[in-house]
Amino acid sequence: MILYTVDTLLSLVLLSVLFAFGSSRVPALIKVMAFQGIVVSIIPFFITPDMETGAVIFTIATLVIRGVLIPLSIHVAIRKVAIQRDVAPIVGYHASLFFGLGLIVAAAVISRYLNIPSISDSALLFPAAISLLVTGMFLLMARRNAIAMVIGYIMLENGIYLMGTTLSVRARHIVEFGILLDVLAGVMIMAIILQNIKQTFDDVDTSLLRTLKE
Amino acid sequence: MVEMVFITPFVTGLLAFVLPRAFGRQLLVLTGAVHLVLSLLLWKNSPQAWFAEYFAVTPEGLLSLLVISLLFFLIAIYTTGYLAAHRLKSENMFTGFMLLFLSTMTMVTLSDHIMVLWIAIEATTLASAPLIYTHRSGASLEATWKYVLICSVGIAMALVGSLFLTLSMELGGVTAAMSFSTLTPVAVQLDPAWLKAGFIFIVVGYGTKMGLAPMHTWLPDAHSEAPSPASALLSGVLLNCAYLGIFKTNKIMVAAGLSDFSGTILIVFGLLSIVAAATYILKQTEYKRMLAYSSIENMGIIALGTGIGGLGVYGAVICMIHHSLIKSSLFLSSGNILMGYKDRLIANTGQMAKQMPRTFVAFFAGFAGISGFPPFGIFIGELFIIMAAFKSGHYLAAIVFIFSLCVIFAGFARQVMKICFDAPADTGKTAALNFQEPPGLVWPQYILLLTSLILCFFIPDALYQTIVDAVHAIGGGLQ
Numbered sequence: 001m002i003l004y005t006v007d008t009l010l011s012l013v014l015l016s017v018l019f020a021f022g023s024s025r026v027p028a029l030i031k032v033m034a035f036q037g038i039v040v041s042i043i044p045f046f047i048t049p050d051m052e053t054g055a056v057i058f059t060i061a062t063l064v065i066r067g068v069l070i071p072l073s074i075h076v077a078i079r080k081v082a083i084q085r086d087v088a089p090i091v092g093y094h095a096s097l098f099f100g101l102g103l104i105v106a107a108a109v110i111s112r113y114l115n116i117p118s119i120s121d122s123a124l125l126f127p128a129a130i131s132l133l134v135t136g137m138f139l140l141m142a143r144r145n146a147i148a149m150v151i152g153y154i155m156l157e158n159g160i161y162l163m164g165t166t167l168s169v170r171a172r173h174i175v176e177f178g179i180l181l182d183v184l185a186g187v188m189i190m191a192i193i194l195q196n197i198k199q200t201f202d203d204v205d206t207s208l209l210r211t212l213k214e
Numbered sequence: 215m216v217e218m219v220f221i222t223p224f225v226t227g228l229l230a231f232v233l234p235r236a237f238g239r240q241l242l243v244l245t246g247a248v249h250l251v252l253s254l255l256l257w258k259n260s261p262q263a264w265f266a267e268y269f270a271v272t273p274e275g276l277l278s279l280l281v282i283s284l285l286f287f288l289i290a291i292y293t294t295g296y297l298a299a300h301r302l303k304s305e306n307m308f309t310g311f312m313l314l315f316l317s318t319m320t321m322v323t324l325s326d327h328i329m330v331l332w333i334a335i336e337a338t339t340l341a342s343a344p345l346i347y348t349h350r351s352g353a354s355l356e357a358t359w360k361y362v363l364i365c366s367v368g369i370a371m372a373l374v375g376s377l378f379l380t381l382s383m384e385l386g387g388v389t390a391a392m393s394f395s396t397l398t399p400v401a402v403q404l405d406p407a408w409l410k411a412g413f414i415f416i417v418v419g420y421g422t423k424m425g426l427a428p429m430h431t432w433l434p435d436a437h438s439e440a441p442s443p444a445s446a447l448l449s450g451v452l453l454n455c456a457y458l459g460i461f462k463t464n465k466i467m468v469a470a471g472l473s474d475f476s477g478t479i480l481i482v483f484g485l486l487s488i489v490a491a492a493t494y495i496l497k498q499t500e501y502k503r504m505l506a507y508s509s510i511e512n513m514g515i516i517a518l519g520t521g522i523g524g525l526g527v528y529g530a531v532i533c534m535i536h537h538s539l540i541k542s543s544l545f546l547s548s549g550n551i552l553m554g555y556k557d558r559l560i561a562n563t564g565q566m567a568k569q570m571p572r573t574f575v576a577f578f579a580g581f582a583g584i585s586g587f588p589p590f591g592i593f594i595g596e597l598f599i600i601m602a603a604f605k606s607g608h609y610l611a612a613i614v615f616i617f618s619l620c621v622i623f624a625g626f627a628r629q630v631m632k633i634c635f636d637a638p639a640d641t642g643k644t645a646a647l648n649f650q651e652p653p654g655l656v657w658p659q660y661i662l663l664l665t666s667l668i669l670c671f672f673i674p675d676a677l678y679q680t681i682v683d684a685v686h687a688i689g690g691g692l693q
Binding site for chain 1: 268327329330332333336337339340343344347352353355356357358359360362363366367370373374377380381384385434435438439
């Protein structure tokens with residue numbers, strides 16, 4: 001029963017991945033990212049049979065950071081800079097959507113061939129993780145808007161976290177928490193840079209960042 | 215005890231943010247001195263860590279730590295002079311982040327747990343990003359943006375690689391702790407397919423941070439936009455820290471009997487970097503960017519040497535130590551050039567031999583050292599790598615390597631001659647030059663170069679033993 005819940009949640013993540021590919025507005029992307037952050041951080045509640053107190057506290061901390069603090073810091077950053085809200089695609093939306101569909105299919109096929117014992121109970125865990133990871137990469141490469149690129153980085157990190165939850169040999173929570181703090185600090189720094197880019201160049205289009213090249 | 219070495223600069227770094235500006239510079243030098251003493255104590259006693267699961271003293275970590283410590287102390291002395299000559303708007307931020315940067319890099323050298331190493335390397339990115347943005351210009355903003363984004367994404371790939379290592383433990387039924395020292399003895403039990411995949415991701419990830427081509431694009435920007443003491447730290451020690459991540463993973467690969475696989479990957483990335491540096495160094499118009507490309511070249515050489523194995527690994531470690539010493543001295547000298555000529559372009563400098571004789575000596579000697587002239591250590595390191603390449607039958611690699619070295623030497627020499635001897639294009643520049651070259655801004659470079667020179671003729675037994683221990687773990691040696 002519980003596993004059905006996990007797969008239902010993860011199928012929503014896969015849908016949100018498609019939404020991220022087709023979305024042209026930054027605020028919509030932030031909502032998608034927040035949703036994914038929340039789902040990814042509550043998955044351990046469903047797949048770990050009996051959790052210890054430490055694990056519960058850590059999972060809640062993850063939820064607060066990935067689901068609330070990180071999206072909020074990006075939200076505040078763009079509120080302050082009040083930017084034009086188009087993601088400035090290099091690859092068009094239709095092509096992006098098509099790529100997204102192909103990605104989900106490929107991820108599902110590939111993870112059937114990978115022989116990973118601990119994830120065989122949930123059909124969608126590994127495909128969802130791969131999809132999130134590649135979606136993040138795609139946004140980083142195929143969007144010129146600096147905010148969309150930061151969002152891409154966060155999706156990438158969410159995908160890696162989901163991949164990590166599937167493994168049974170895991171690092172201790174203190175170590176996981178260190179990774180989480182690093183990601184949070186990284187996003188904060190990126191948000192500060194976003195504000196400075198907006199102030200200096202009066203836009204967040206990264207095609208303006210072209211003075212340093214060979 | 216072990217942890218004190220990185221906790222100390224962390225605490226003083228936080229202090230530097232709140233203390234008045236006047237204390238910051240003294241604090242920098244003082245922390246540098248304390249750090250050096252602590253590192254030497256660590257080397258002498260090699261004590262147990264409080265958290266032995268996460269931290270340990272390893273030979274390769276010790277080598278990097280000693281280099282970091284010595285370099286930071288000398289760079290701190292230079293920085294006091296630099297800050298006196300060069301008013302920064304936010305000096306507290308600068309000194310504070312320099313110290314935090316030192317703390318995170320020290321943590322890298324002492325980490326033994328795979329994930330803790332990742333945390334520490336990502337933390338070095340975060341602590342050094344504000345240093346690159348010190349000048350608050352559009353160009354420095356662009357450099358910081360590229361640095362943070364490219365390195366964070368790259369290092370995220372290393373996290374994926376680390377997860378794959380965990381997976382290979384799971385499939386191989388290994389229940390040991392996830393640290394390099396516990397995994398190396400049981401490496402044969404790890405699942406080879408996932409171990410290989412993990413290694414590729416880790417090389418791409420930490421290789422981004424190390425500046426291996428084709429992931430090197432952030433490096434010239436960041437090194438040229440950062441203030442010179444920060445560039446010296448970035449180039450001299452940060453790149454080594456990232457290399458340490460690859461080195462330690464390679465140790466597991468060698469122990470698992472996959473050294474051919476990992477060696478080939480390292481050789482390919484190494485050669486790519488050397489060739490990329492040779493291509494770009496020819497058309498550089500800025501001297502700091504030129505030095506940055508030379509760093510890419512040297513990182514390529516180190517990766518190549520590690521990949522070839524045997525004597526090559528020994529050569530790689532020699533190159534690593536001497537590159538740190540010499541390149542940081544060159545970046546510090548480039549800070550003097552920038553203060554003297556107030557221009558980044560090579561075309562607008564000139565006749566440095568006459569205008570700034572003391573800096574000229576340091577810069578020219580550094581150039582000779584980094585290009586591999588015989589009295590300096592890079593020569594010995596490169597020679598070992600070439601010998602190892604021929605011995606192990608990597609003829610093509612050796613030929614590409616030697617050819618690129620010649621090209622880089624020619625490109626580098628032409629620009630250095632321009633800076634040192636030619637008359638500047640803009641004659642106003644020489645007239646406006648009244649840079650006094652205070653001793654605090656030249657002696658650190660002399661000491662760095664002298665250390666490199668001495669280490670070629672005389673290596674203390676204890677240091678030699680540490681190098682041999684580090685090299686031995688990945689199947690290298692003096693045979």
